[in-house]
Amino acid sequence: MTDQHPEPDGYRTVADLAYARLRQRILSGELAPGSRIDQDAEADRLLASRMPVREALRRLESEGLVEIVRHRGALVRGLSVSDLEDLYVLRIALEGVASRLGTERLIDDNLQLMHDLIPEMTAIVARQDATAWLDTDWTFHSLLYAGCGHPRLLATIQALREESGRYRLIGIRQPKEFERSLESHHTILTAAARRDGAAVEHVIQAELARSRDRMRRMLEERQLATEAAAQYVPEEGSHGKQRGSRQQS
Numbered sequence: 001m002t003d004q005h006p007e008p009d010g011y012r013t014v015a016d017l018a019y020a021r022l023r024q025r026i027l028s029g030e031l032a033p034g035s036r037i038d039q040d041a042e043a044d045r046l047l048a049s050r051m052p053v054r055e056a057l058r059r060l061e062s063e064g065l066v067e068i069v070r071h072r073g074a075l076v077r078g079l080s081v082s083d084l085e086d087l088y089v090l091r092i093a094l095e096g097v098a099s100r101l102g103t104e105r106l107i108d109d110n111l112q113l114m115h116d117l118i119p120e121m122t123a124i125v126a127r128q129d130a131t132a133w134l135d136t137d138w139t140f141h142s143l144l145y146a147g148c149g150h151p152r153l154l155a156t157i158q159a160l161r162e163e164s165g166r167y168r169l170i171g172i173r174q175p176k177e178f179e180r181s182l183e184s185h186h187t188i189l190t191a192a193a194r195r196d197g198a199a200v201e202h203v204i205q206a207e208l209a210r211s212r213d214r215m216r217r218m219l220e221e222r223q224l225a226t227e228a229a230a231q232y233v234p235e236e237g238s239h240g241k242q243r244g245s246r247q248q249s
Helices: 014-027 039-046 050-062 081-104 108-127 130-148 151-163 165-171 177-193 197-230
Strands: 066-069 073-076
Touching (some): 014 039, 165 197
């Protein structure tokens, strides 16, 4: 196989294409945390050699999405509390600024488009479609943030939202999360119609902090469950015993 074949518009090299495809599959949850990435299979999908796939994996490793383990290959990095905190301290700060400035400069056309999204969001909640929710939620917020006047800020926010997508896909599926998120969008619209930037900033930051806290508790509970399971060794004819426990004499 060679790498000399026409590339789709928007990608300069096969490595760029491999990077974009793998990144999207990781962030969407298609490639689950801990799963192994088969470099040969990825190369076959691209009709290319393994070289551009390796280059793509190195880029993903530098972003913290992949870890390359000796004798095991490339693995999708797991979800962690520290990574969650890192993402959300930035999201809360930056989306707060963008929402306040964007609301104060919000044009009527964008406000109407935000209103028009509510029926679609309501339908998504009814069918509990997490992926569709994340996409439509970004459309809603991008309309709100558009007027902030800082393209680099918007690009950073979009990147952070993409990186936090793996966490959000899990978080939004928790009981009543769809309904609470939809309710917060109604509250944002009401304040945005008044062009009350401070109120919108407060709602968005509070909702981000609430979501972060819930996802953190969920990750901590998973970690505790994993550690508890590791303390037990199955025994034939028994339900298992705790590691390190003394046998009765």
